Amino acid sequence: MDLTKLNPMQQQAAETLQGPVLILAGAGSGKTRTLTYRIANLIDHGVKPWHILALTFTNKAAREMRGRVEKLVGADAQDMWLGTFHSICVRILRRDIEKLGYQRSFTIYDDDDQLRVIKDGLKTLGMDENRSQPKELRSRISGAKNKMLTPDEWFQESARDFQAQQFHDLYTYYEERLRAANALDFDDLLLRALQLFVDHPPVLDYYRQRFQYVLVDEYQDTNMAQYTFVRLLTQESRNLCVVGDDDQSIYGWRGADIRNILDFEKDFPDARVIKLEQNYRSTANILDAANQVIAHNTGRKEKALWTEAGEGEKIHLYAAGDEREEAAWICERVKKLQQTRVPYAQMAILYRNHTLSRVIEEMLVRSGIPYRVFGGTRFYDRKEIRDALAYLRVIVNPADDVSLVRIINTPKRSIGDSTVAVLQEFAKKEDLPLFSVLSDPPDTLSSRPKKCIGEFALLMMKLTALKDTLSLSELVETMLNETGLKAQFSIEGSEEAQTRLDNLNELAGAAKEFENQSDDKSLEAFLENVSLVTDLDNQEEAPQYVTLMTLHSAKGLEYDAVFMTGMEEGIFPSMRSTMDEEKMEEERRLCYVGMTRARKILFLSYARRRAIYNQITHNSPSPFLREIPERLLIDEWNNASRQSFAPEPAKPAMVSRKDRPRNLSFGTPGMAAGARGALNIPGVQKGFVASAARSVASSSAMGSLFKAGDRVLHRKFGEGTVQAVRGAGADARIQIAFTAYGTKEFSLAIAPIVKIEE
DNA sequence: GAATAAATTGTTTTT
DNA sequence: CAATTTATTC
DSSP states (O other): OOOTTSOHHHHHHHHOOSSOEEEEEOTTSOHHHHHHHHHHHHHHTTOOGGGEEEEESSHHHHHHHHHHHHHHHGGGGGGSEEEEHHHHHHHHHHHHGGGGTOOTTOEEEOHHHHHHHHHHHHHHTTOOTTTSOHHHHHHHHHHHHHTTOOHHHHHHHSOOSHHHHHHHHHHHHHHHHHHHTTEEEHHHHHHHHHHHHHHOHHHHHHHHHHOSEEEESSGGGOBHHHHHHHHHHHTTTOOEEEEEOGGGOOOGGGTBOTHHHHTHHHHOTTOEEEEEOBOSSSOHHHHHHHHHHHTTOSSOOOOOOBOSSOOOOOEEEEEESSHHHHHHHHHHHHHHHHHHTOOGGGEEEEESSGGGHHHHHHHHHHHTOOEEEOSSSOGGGSHHHHHHHHHHHHHHOTTOHHHHHHHTTSSOOSOOHHHHHHHHHHHHHHTOOHHHHHTSOOTTSOHHHHHHHHHHHHHHHHHHHHTTTSOHHHHHHHHHHHTSHHHHHHHSOSHHHHHHHHHHHHHHHHHHHHHHHOSOOSHHHHHHHHHHOOGGGGOOSSOSOEEEEETGGGTTOOEEEEEEOOOBTBTTTBTTTTTOHHHHHHHHHHHHHHHTTEEEEEEEEEESEEEETTEEEEOOBOHHHHTSOGGGEEEHHHHHHHHTOOSOOOSTTOOOGGGSOSSOOOOOTTSOTTOTTOOOOTTOOHHHHHHHHHHHHHHHHTGGGOOTTOEEEETTTEEEEEEEEESOGGGOEEEEEETTTEEEEEETTTOOEEEEEO
8 A cells, every 4th residue: 555645644544454542533634534545554464355344424424435435546446335324324223123123124214204293202101292392302212321321210310300300201111102103213223233232242243253353434523333333343442543632522512522522532442643743734824723723622632733724814704794895795795705715615605693694595596606515404404304204114114103104194084183092092002003003993982083094094004015016216205195285285385386386396306216226226225314324415516506504514524715604702602602611612523523524614603683573683702813913813894994984874973994993893882892802992982993893884885786887687587687786884885777667766675686797 | 273473592512 | 583382163
């Protein structure tokens, strides 16, 4: 294996093949590259590909790694097990789960299914639905599972008071329901695989023999179950190589335990520890800033990331008056960059939560900038799609009561809540799944509901029978037609109904696509794929789009230019983190992750005033901004005021540029003077500064989106040419000559117009 | 049991 | 603000 393309540390990592290895890989240090070379090197040293197991957190990471290994070693890589923890566990379970009393056709319950079970449970157990928040309970159940505690074990460790008893009962109910439905939730995928290992030593032995070499990517994000899984597998071979960066641990809320990586050397005293500290991604300024921010965390592994790259551009900081201005500024910068040096595909706009994307999207549309949003409401989360999938799930696994209840009256077939309740009662008494009572409903029901149930039962039997004769795509197509799912939307002519119909057709298309692409063309495999693969994994290569996504989903990616938006206290860090030092540290790591995505240019922005849900909030700038040394920043607030110092604000005590402190004034009235790099502005009200900033900034940002001569499309009046743009900020007016309607004037802020060409 | 109107309520991040 | 849940009427 030619390892000369690696730096000395990377080489060491790729050459240390035996025994426990911890690779501490800082952001942008060529982690994936090192890992793929190490795998190739293993194969080069005679290790058979099927003796290698590589675990990642996302399918995307898995696919990328597989591709890169294939490039190095050829088709041999096919035989290597490489995938997410979850998908590998499913693979293991599909083989042997019958040993645990489940059927192979088990269903995977996602969070929505979980909530349904929990709500049912609250009702059944007579608990107050309003007092206990189902979502909160779900995360508590998940928390218990991540610690590998059964309901009883959990109770033993709890306060054992009334509240604990209630939770214990609900958790028990939940487990029973899933078991009866032959269903596993995401956490179960790991737990049941573990149980299989523990309860059935021959199975464990088999996999220990099989996986002589185990590699784990993003080790800082493993939870206790994953940790145990890996330890169990490697106990004999001791050939475990983990890669990670404690500074990039951002999934604590999901049960990830940062101690797994911090304590690796305790777990394996003979471990080789290799640090990759040279960063190949970012300019010195960006790296410097990120390092300074993360240095505020305690209990880190010592690391000193460095780069040979030049200083590069300073980091741009922008204080917008409100979220619309922030969006406008971003669009303006995106445009300018695209025209001069950065293609759209090399730009990303990141935010803490999806709700922030909306305003930005609107502005992008109006500016005629092509973009793609990742995450958010996923295709498979749409109601009509979930309905369709529920049919398929029942066909595969008739015991899946949650899905059955979902579809029994969708589309409407006169089987109402009360009828379903009777059926459920009856099924429970007989200790049968709901499905098997359908063909023989209890006599307590009157004839009309009975008839409806009979028709539904017939439909489901018919579909189930077709499963073995039709191909996957034919089955999906038939199901969509026979169940009336399509019909309910095609009758109605509304726009919404049309979209839903389109979505259903897209699902049929997805099935067809799956049929063409996948080896295993079964319905089971299709459903599994739907459960485990997210939209994020289907990110297409190359097309010229600006990427919008959350900071979390940006991990592992890189872009020439990165915009981090909503840098405000209460947004980022999120409101729920500000009071808790540990959570703040995780937020800070998230900030670090975001900053280190940028190769050349980093933009940070915040809005002083932001409309969040139905009310306006005034947020202070994010404390993380203060942690960036001032010498690395360009304050675009200043620049904006310099360029367009319009005869703007009338009020007497305008704060001119020279009156502003040289330091960036992040100070808020309540903040202690003398805090790092920050000063208060004596005697000047925060609100006033904000409004001054807003009016000045908007003239430069908003106005420049449209200029005379641009061709635009108005929602009502069609195409037209911009004649003039007058005024600034919220008052700006735009004059457009329409092809069909003559010349009209609008408020720039609210006109439904889109630019179509310059 | 369905359709419509009213009210509530929630907002982190995702395999 | 939107999306889901609940009340009201037919």
